[in-house]
Amino acid sequence: WRSFLPLAVLFVLSLAIASPRYAMAQCATENLARTGFASASSTYPSGGYGAARVNDGNRSTALGGPTSWANARETATTPALPATVQVALAASAPVDRVFVYTSAGYEIRDYNLDYFNGAQWIAIAQVRGNTQTIRAHPIAPTSMSRVRVVGLSGPNHQTVHVRVNELEICRAVAATTILQGFVVHFGPGDPIQNVRVDLGGGLVAFTDTN
Numbered sequence: 001w002r003s004f005l006p007l008a009v010l011f012v013l014s015l016a017i018a019s020p021r022y023a024m025a026q027c028a029t030e031n032l033a034r035t036g037f038a039s040a041s042s043t044y045p046s047g048g049y050g051a052a053r054v055n056d057g058n059r060s061t062a063l064g065g066p067t068s069w070a071n072a073r074e075t076a077t078t079p080a081l082p083a084t085v086q087v088a089l090a091a092s093a094p095v096d097r098v099f100v101y102t103s104a105g106y107e108i109r110d111y112n113l114d115y116f117n118g119a120q121w122i123a124i125a126q127v128r129g130n131t132q133t134i135r136a137h138p139i140a141p142t143s144m145s146r147v148r149v150v151g152l153s154g155p156n157h158q159t160v161h162v163r164v165n166e167l168e169i170c171r172a173v174a175a176t177t178i179l180q181g182f183v184v185h186f187g188p189g190d191p192i193q194n195v196r197v198d199l200g201g202g203l204v205a206f207t208d209t210n
Contacts, residue, residue, distance in 0.1 A: 026059075026097075026099040026134070026136065026168050026170070027097070027099070027168050027169075027170040027171075028170070029170050029171045029172070029173055030170070030171040031057075031168045031169060031170060031171075032089050032090075032093055032095065032169040032170070032171050033054070033055040033087045033089075033147075033166075033167050033168055033169040034055060034057055035089070035090045036055055036087040036088050036089045036090055036169070037087065037088045038051040038052050038053075038054050038055045038069075038085065038086070038087050038088075038167075039051050039085070039086060039088070040069055040071070040083070040084065040085040040086070041071070041082075041083050041084040041085075042071050042072035042078070042080075042083055043069060043070070043071065043072060044065070044070040044071065044072050044073075044161070045072060046065075047064065047065035048064070048065030048066050049065040049068065049069055049070045050065070050069060051069050051085055053065075053066075053067060053068050053069050053164075053165065053166075054068075054069050054085055054087065054164050054165070054166055054167045055087050055166070055167060056166075057166075058165075058166060059101060059165075059166050059168075060165060060166075061101055061102065061103060061104045061133040061134065061165050062103070062104065062165075063103045063104060063105060063106055063163075064103075067103075067165050068102075068103050068163045068164060068165040068166075069085050069163065069164050069165075070161050070162065070163045071083030071151060071161055071162055073160070074160065080160045080161070081151060081152060081153065081160065081162065082150050082151060082152050083150075083151045083162055084148050084149065084150050084151070085148065085149050085151075085164050085167075086146055086147060086148035086149070087146065087147050087148075087167055087169065088145065088146045089144070089145055089146065089147075089169070091145075092118065092143050092144065092145040093143065093144070093171055094141045094142065094143050094171065094172035094174075095115070095139065095141070095142060095143075095144050095147075095169055095170060095171065095172055096138065096139055096140070096141045096142075096170060096171075096172035096173075097136065097137065097138050097139065097168075097170040098113060098115075098124060098136075098137045098139070098147055098167065098168065098169050098170070099134060099135070099136055099137070099166075099167070099168040099170070100113065100134070100135045100137065100149060100164065100167060101133065101134050101164070101165040101166035101167070101168075102130075102132075102133055102134075102135075102163055102164055102165055103133070103163040103165055104133050105155075106154065106155055106158060106161070106163055107130055107131055107132060107133055107155055107163075108130060108149075108151055108153075108154060108155075108162045108163060108164065109128075109129060109130050109131075109152075109153045109154060109155050109156070109159070110127065110128050110129070110130070110151075110152040110153040111127050111130070111149050111150060111151050111152055111153075111162065112125070112126050112127070112149070112150040112152070113125045113126075113127070113137055113147070113148075113149055113150075114147070114148050114150065115139075115142065115144040115146065115147050115148075116144060116145050116146035116147075116148075117142075117143065117144055117145070118145055121148070124137050124139050124147075125137045141172035142172075147167060147169050149162075149164050149167070151164070
């Protein structure tokens with residue numbers, strides 16, 4: 001029986017990995033959403049749903065209020081959709097990637113992903129026909145203060161509700177440029193101050209006494 005133990009262990013592990021309750025971390029850098037404030041245009045009033053679910057650090061894609069936000073039903077005066085959930089960052093910061101987690105089996109089908117630059121909302125992505133539980137949205141490093149998901153439609157079997165389980169807003173890593181140059185004017189007896197250094201690429205620097 002011992003020969004079957006490794007296969008059994010692998011089988012259990014594969015179930016755990018495949019389960020929506022074991023979604024892997026996505027941000028390779030700081031997840032700015034964790035220190036932000038989440039709010040929504042409406043929230044389903046029962047079952048534990050809440051805007052705060054989208055930045056609580058729980059990456060589960062399981063269906064239900066304990067793990068996600070969902071919009072409220074329509075009323076006589078307010079349509080159910082579009083519905084918005086957003087995270088206001090603690091401070092404006094450079095971002096290079098946003099991950100949207102939704103509910104397995106009830107994936108948000110159509111949505112817009114936008115960021116706020118301090119003056120206006122700007123599109124990151126417009127997604128239509130989505131069937132994935134986790135969507136990655138890379139962006140050139142850009143300073144932003146808020147990120148929102150505007151839900152336009154839920155899945156075909158429940159179009160009037162959109163669900164977002166988690167938002168990860170990844171801080172962009174500051175780019176570091178290393179310039180390699182050479183001294184083009186330096187000889188015996190020359191002072192160290194005001195030595196001309198060619199850094200390449202048309203860049204020139206002069207040394208000081210420090």
